[in-house]
Amino acid sequence: xxxxxxxxxxxxxxxxxxxxxxxxxxxxPVTGEEPTDASRLQDVLRIAQHAEEVxxxxxxxxxxxxxxxxxxxxxxxxxWLAAKTERLILSTATTLITTNDPVRIAEEYAMLQHxxxxxxxxTLGRGxxxxxxxxxxxxxxxxxxxxxxxxxxxxxxxxxxxVDWSGQFRTPLQGFQSTPRPLDGVPPFVxxxxxxxxxxxxxxxxxxxGFFSNHIFWPAEHTAKMIGYYRQRFEHYGHGTAAQAIVGxxxxxxxxxxxxxxxxxxxxxxxxxPVYGNxxxxxxxxxxxxxxxxxxxQVIDRTLGxxxxxxxxxxxxxxxxxxxxxxxxxxxxxxxxxxxxxxxLRKEFAKxxxxxVPDAPTHDNLxxxxxxxxxxxxxxxxxAEDVELMEVGS
Amino acid sequence: MTKRRIAVVSAxxxxxxxxxxxxxxxxxxxxxxxxxLGVEVTVDTIELRDTAVDVTNNLLTGFPSPKLEETIETxxxxxxxxxxxxxxxxxxxxxxxxxxxxxxxxSLNGAPVLIGATAGTPRHSLVLDYAxxxxxxxxxxxxxxxxxxxxxxxxxxxxxxxxxxQSRVERAAAxxxxxxxxxxxSSQVRDPFELDSGFSPTGSYMIx
Numbered sequence: 001x002x003x004x005x006x007x008x009x010x011x012x013x014x015x016x017x018x019x020x021x022x023x024x025x026x027x028x029p030v031t032g033e034e035p036t037d038a039s040r041l042q043d044v045l046r047i048a049q050h051a052e053e054v055x056x057x058x059x060x061x062x063x064x065x066x067x068x069x070x071x072x073x074x075x076x077x078x079x080w081l082a083a084k085t086e087r088l089i090l091s092t093a094t095t096l097i098t099t100n101d102p103v104r105i106a107e108e109y110a111m112l113q114h115x116x117x118x119x120x121x122x123t124l125g126r127g128x129x130x131x132x133x134x135x136x137x138x139x140x141x142x143x144x145x146x147x148x149x150x151x152x153x154x155x156x157x158x159x160x161x162x163v164d165w166s167g168q169f170r171t172p173l174q175g176f177q178s179t180p181r182p183l184d185g186v187p188p189f190v191x192x193x194x195x196x197x198x199x200x201x202x203x204x205x206x207x208x209x210g211f212f213s214n215h216i217f218w219p220a221e222h223t224a225k226m227i228g229y230y231r232q233r234f235e236h237y238g239h240g241t242a243a244q245a246i247v248g249x250x251x252x253x254x255x256x257x258x259x260x261x262x263x264x265x266x267x268x269x270x271x272x273x274p275v276y277g278n279x280x281x282x283x284x285x286x287x288x289x290x291x292x293x294x295x296x297x298q299v300i301d302r303t304l305g306x307x308x309x310x311x312x313x314x315x316x317x318x319x320x321x322x323x324x325x326x327x328x329x330x331x332x333x334x335x336x337x338x339x340x341x342x343x344x345l346r347k348e349f350a351k352x353x354x355x356x357v358p359d360a361p362t363h364d365n366l367x368x369x370x371x372x373x374x375x376x377x378x379x380x381x382x383x384a385e386d387v388e389l390m391e392v393g394s
Numbered sequence: 395m396t397k398r399r400i401a402v403v404s405a406x407x408x409x410x411x412x413x414x415x416x417x418x419x420x421x422x423x424x425x426x427x428x429x430x431l432g433v434e435v436t437v438d439t440i441e442l443r444d445t446a447v448d449v450t451n452n453l454l455t456g457f458p459s460p461k462l463e464e465t466i467e468t469x470x471x472x473x474x475x476x477x478x479x480x481x482x483x484x485x486x487x488x489x490x491x492x493x494x495x496x497x498x499x500x501s502l503n504g505a506p507v508l509i510g511a512t513a514g515t516p517r518h519s520l521v522l523d524y525a526x527x528x529x530x531x532x533x534x535x536x537x538x539x540x541x542x543x544x545x546x547x548x549x550x551x552x553x554x555x556x557x558x559x560q561s562r563v564e565r566a567a568a569x570x571x572x573x574x575x576x577x578x579x580s581s582q583v584r585d586p587f588e589l590d591s592g593f594s595p596t597g598s599y600m601i602x
Binding site for chain 1: 589
């Protein structure tokens with residue numbers, strides 16, 4: 001059951017809360033059980049559906065082409081989930097813009113947009129696994145140029161009916177029409193994900209797209225600077241004030257009612273987790289990154305603190321299902337997240353949120369914005385015509 | 395008076411270590427030579443041993459702890475670097491290499507560097523030229539021609555009596571000091587968000 005809040009409608013619109021998953025297949029260090037591709041996929045599907053059941057807004061699936069990561073096709077997973085859910089926004093973490101063909105991204109995600117009734121968006125990332133680039137015929141040293149050029153094409157494919165294009169990283173197109181056309185003529189919302197590349201923050205700012213900071217693998221002061229840079233460049237490019245830029249943040253938590261229980265239970269998973277396992281202590285890592293292991297209240301307090309350095313933002317996703325945590329535990333974590341943490345965060349984040357800060361992007365508000373922009377344009381044309389008529393008349 | 399700051403990195407593992415002794419000797423000679431050139435110099439000496447766990451954690455997590463970040467900043471923004479390692483298994487030791495592995499590969503571009511090494515016997519002395527010098531050349535640092543190698547015997551009377559350890563130290567320090575004197579690295583303002591001059595958010599540029 002989701003708890004009633006004082007302003008359920010508004011707070012749900014302002015900020016979206018959810019989870020993101022890398023889909024790692026990691027041996028459970030406590031029981032020694034090793035998931036298979038099949039069992040992990042079923043677990044991920046269950047976890048995503050449970051996210052909706054506990055009142056979360058977003059599920060985002062990673063894309064990987066190397067074991068021990070299972071999800072090679074987040075768009076396939078999200079399409080299945082679209083049919084099984086009703087409210088959940090299905091996103092990615094991330095879609096590899098460097099090694100995928102932008103034409104296929106345009107087509108597949110537009111298809112997902114239709115299948116989900118607009119309940120989708122995507123986060124573009126470069127991927128950091130060296131061999132994936134040559135496996136897909138690319139060169140990791142061109143990671144940034146690939147992300148820039150391929151996205152420039154992707155945007156056009158969703159916004160222009162027929163595209164003539166040539167570039168450095170793909171065979172040219174003449175008169176190509178990507179199908180299906182975006183739902184209601186509204187291209188899917190795009191977040192650009194990056195941990196530490198200012199070029200990607202610049203790209204997101206240039207287009208007025210969202211910027212999603214992974215946040216969890218880097219000290220907060222660096223994330224703060226990167227987001228500050230994106231906000232400032234967003235304003236520079238004329239999309240609104242810095243405070244109006246669209247920001248998403250990652251987070252990572254493990255909770256039990258008593259914080260010491262959380263620490264004791266999570267430590268063996270932490271100690272052998274991919275990325276940071278067998279490295280810094282749990283205590284150092286929680287101090288240096290947004291990882292919070294403790295009571296739901298501690299997660300609430302820590303998360304509210306993100307706003308102090310990232311500004312009022314639009315999307316908060318947590319990594320909850322990695323490092324070999326068993327399904328049952330992850331589902332319990334989601335119960336705590338959806339039942340105790342997020343309802344409080346919705347209320348608290350709504351307090352003192354400046355009026356100009358945009359709501360989180362959804363298909364509906366993008367559609368409304370496009371309709372409003374079309375009206376303004378029509379009015380401008382009309383007044384231009386009136387001026388012409390007056391000039392003719394005079 | 396002109397002011398400069400140099401960083402001294404010692405990868406010696408014992409405390410006290412002969413590697414640190416060599417590093418101190420070189421930095422003392424450098425300070426004296428710079429004083430003759432009218433340069434007042436601050437010396438930040440770093441024992442890598444103190445950040446050994448942090449360096450390993452950085453290799454695993456991809457980011458430095460606050461303590462290591464401060465160390466990296468000290469090294470990357472110095473006007474010059476004296477880098478000294480003991481020889482382990484015919485090369486710099488793993489800690490020395492790991493520290494330079496976690497630095498941003500651009501961070502020592504153009505930095506004056508004086509290399510030194512210590513070992514039990516003089517038969518390892520070419521380590522300076524087959525291991526340390528290529529490492530810093532790769533990092534686009536400017537390595538002074540004279541490196542200083544000290545074998546155990548150099549600390550007693552069985553060392554080289556013609557080209558003594560101190561004379562080698564003095565010669566290297568003189569070469570290094572002349573570069574440090576004109577270095578402006580410590581006063582440069584670095585913008586971590588600076589984009590390449592050819593950058594365009596819509597693509598159409600390639601990284602060579």
